[in-house]
Amino acid sequence: MALPKLNKLLLQGLTENGITELKPIQEKIFSRVNGGTSFYLLGEEGLGKKTGLIISVLQRLNYSQPDTPRVIVMASTSDDAREIYDKFRLYAKYMDLQIHLIVEEGLMDSQNMAIYAGADLIIATPVRLTKLYFQCGININKVNLLVLENANKFVENRQLVELDRMTDSFPKFQTVVLEKELNPRMKKACDKFMPYAQELIAKPEKTVEE
Secondary structure (H helix, E strand, O other), rough: EEOOOOOOHHHHHHHHHHOOOOOOHHHHHHHHHOOOOEEEEOOOOOHHHHHHHHHHHHHOOOOOOOOOEEEEEEEOOOHHOOOOOOHHHHHOOOOOOOOOEEEEOOHHHHHHHHHHOOOOOEOOOOHHHHHHHHHOOOOOOOOEEEEEEEOHHHHHOOHHHHHHHHHHHOOOOEEEEEEOOHHHHHHHHOOOOOOOEEEEEEOOOOOOOO
């Protein structure tokens, strides 16, 4: 499918990186993200699900309203956070969005000041985000979308307490949980804040045999 009607600056960033159409799974992701549905986005790597999610989130943000963040992406490790941050920045190259990376290696005061100066999207590890919220009082009253990247790692790294504390603090929000196959403990944790979520599973596209 050709790219849907997108923010022109987002479209410029996508075409510059060779993205001129959406795969079928990306069409479904786009529809659900912009329709406000919470869901589990499952399937193997390399099928386009992460790229489809990033495109959908950027289109949902559309333009900067940097008083307080509207979207938060939580990744268990700093490396995971940096990886998805770089991809967001790549596609949003021409968009005037304030995107901040919040990880343990950064100075908390500097991170707090950056968010205070304006943020549309925060990509953060759960421990650092929790500290910033409870110690510095960052404003999360306009957060309407939470993305959990590589969700099973929250269980492996014993970060469910931080996840519980943050999701209890958000206003009404949509959630997308990204993973290959969800760990039962992670599913149980997510049921607390997305009890009616459905699964969207990315599968390899069928090829036509000659």
